[in-house]
Amino acid sequence: MDHTKMANSHRASAATARVFRGTFVHSTPQMALQVLDDVLLGVNTDGKIAFIGNGAELDKLSQKFGFVPSEVTQLAQHEFFMPGMVDTHIHAPQYMYAGTALDLPLLQWLNTYTFPVEAHFKDLELAKRVYTQVVKRTLRNGTTTACYFATIHTDASLLLAQIANDFGQRALVGKVCMDRNNTVKDYKETCQESQDETCRFIAELLNKKYPLVKPVVTPRFALSCSGALLAQLGATAKNNNLHIQSHISENAEEVKLVKELFPESKSYADVYHKYNLLTDKTVMAHGCHLTDEELLLFKETGASVSHCPNSNISLISGILDVRKVLNHEVKLGLGTDIAGGYSASLLDSVRRAMDSSKVLTLRDPEYNTLTFEEVFRLATLGGSQALSLDDQTGNFEVGKDFDALRVNIAAPGGPIDMFQCEKPKILLEKFLNLGDDRNIVEVYVAGKRVVAADSKIQQEDHFKL
Known part of the structure; x- marks a missing residue:
């Protein structure tokens, strides 16, 4: 030539x-x-x-x-x-009751509202209606990447992935895993069922070869998972090089109960670390009550925090000290946390993040308040870093x-x-x-x-x- x-x-x-x-x-x-x-x-x-x-x-x-x-x-x-904005933590089925049911603290809220609603998502027609609307709504509000919790139902979770793909949203989708501490009769699974269905979910979703939608291993949180299930999920994520998502230190009562359930672990973060669930592809929601020692563990493992300020306030869980997280050089993004947070728009997360930072400044006038420029970064590049997608987007x-x-x-x-x-x-x-x-x-x-x-x-x- x-x-x-x-x-x-x-x-x-x-x-x-x-x-x-x-x-x-x-x-x-x-x-x-x-x-x-x-x-x-x-x-x-x-x-x-x-x-x-x-x-x-x-x-x-x-x-x-x-x-x-x-x-x-x-x-x-x-x-x-x-x-595009990156929602690092959102519960797709909970969009069904977004804007309501904000009168209880976290653990009572889960058993009274969340688990009964999520139990209905074995109905694929219901799942299709709700998941279609949440994907359309979040896209319309500028969420180009979403990290979704679905429910324990494999087929409905696969449907959420398909809908995100069909509408063109970049997404991580997780089939929720939980084998204990659930009082809702129709929303239970055994450790073996949870592991088997997680493996089926991962295999079928990867087989779809969607260009922008991938699976994420999803233990609901330490309170709802046995040590055996956490160990299996950690191994599954490692063997398949997958993302991991869960909750951590959202509520003071939750932190206390985790310590009682896992007395052999030094901290809430140590529970996840023991079971290989803190990696550079892990995002943990909330973290309101994380200690300096736990943040050091996040930094060492590369795990990230999803800041969900609307939910933190709405469920009266706590206020995350974002400046402390950033000072520990821990990756951090924003999440809507529908429906603990009542808005599906990350613009609301931006505003609540700034408000929360100013509340901390009211407590301590020497506090280094977040600027709108910094929170803008959290909503975009910070979110992509938190999801280890910053080589592709952000x-x-x-x-x-x-x-x-x-x-x-x-x-x-x-x-x-x-x-x-x-x-x-x-x-x-x-x-x-x-x-x-x-x-x-x-x-x-x-x-x-x-x-x-x-x-x-x-x-x-x-x-x-």
């Missing part, structure tokens, strides 16, 4: 599917907020970011990457792109998947009134504090547009609804 043909071949292979021009905001490990003004961002046909360049170099970049300048999508004055870096929200601060009929032209940092702050789904005019996952401005979930390419 001569040089001319090689050049043409290179241009063809580098051709981009979409190119956007405008303002992009994201986080890096070094910067809580980086504003990229008037940039061109190209997305390959495989959904990965092909290039990021200066808008003034349009002609040069169009020749290099093989796109037509007139086909570039230009963002409007009050628009910007931000990375910010705008060449080679990563284009998971993104197109935000219009001045969307017609939206909740934000604009009185003058503002800089991008102010626009982002207004969106985080005041915005809602009306401001999210497009959602992209792995380069595919899955939500468009008409508020309807779109199907593009291989996404079939």
Whole structure:
């Protein structure tokens, strides 16, 4: 092949599917907020970011990457792109009663409301209705990646994975495991049943070869799992190199009972560590009452914390000291924790995280309050790091998947009134504090547009609804 043909071949292979021009905001490990003004961002046909360049170099970049300048999508004055948000902890079946049943503390809440509702998900028609709505709702609210708890029912859990795949959401889906301390008659499994069904769930889901949806090993929490089951699940996760999710130190009563159930362990975190459930692919929800020693164990193992501030307050469980977690260099993201948290929007998690930090400052005026820029990072890059997916998503870096929200601060009929032209940092702050789904005019996952401005979930390419 001569040089001319090689050049043409290179241009063809580098051709981009979409190119956007405008303002992009994201986080890096070094910067809580980086504003990229008037940039061109190209997305390959495989959904990965092909290039990021200066808008003034349009002609040069169009020749290099093989796109037509007139086909570039230009963002409007009050628009910007931000990375898709990452919900590191959400219970999909509990969406059925979200916004209610917030009058009891955690353990009583589980037995009174949660377990009876989850027991109904052996009904696949019910599961289909609820799971379809929770995936649509979270996508519409800008959640491009979700880490889902399902129920103990294998087939319904597989259905949740299928629905997430069909709508184009990036997801980790877990069949819940629990073999003790459950008073609900129709919501029980033995240790062997739990292990067998977990293995079936993992095998069948991996066999589907969904590009963006993977299984996650899911012991509900130490109180509901025997040591034998925890040991089996730890081995299963290790043998299959899988993600792990559970709860830890959410509520003071729970921490006390775990100590009584596992007297041989030094701490709640040590229980999970003993059974090989603290790894660099583990995310543990809440952690309100974790000690410094436990956080050191999280740092050593690479395990992460999911901060669920709405739930922590709504169930009166505690307030997580996020600054302490970050100072221990433990990975941390945000979770909605539906339905302990009443909102399926991560924007609510952002706001409650800032509120919780300010409550800690009320207690101690010397406390280093979280900034909105830091919480923005937790909702995006921090979440991808917590789920060990930051090599694929979380910010705008060449080679990563284009998971993104197109935000219009001045969307017609939206909740934000604009009185003058503002800089991008102010626009982002207004969106985080005041915005809602009306401001999210497009959602992209792995380069595919899955939500468009008409508020309807779109199907593009291989996404079939």
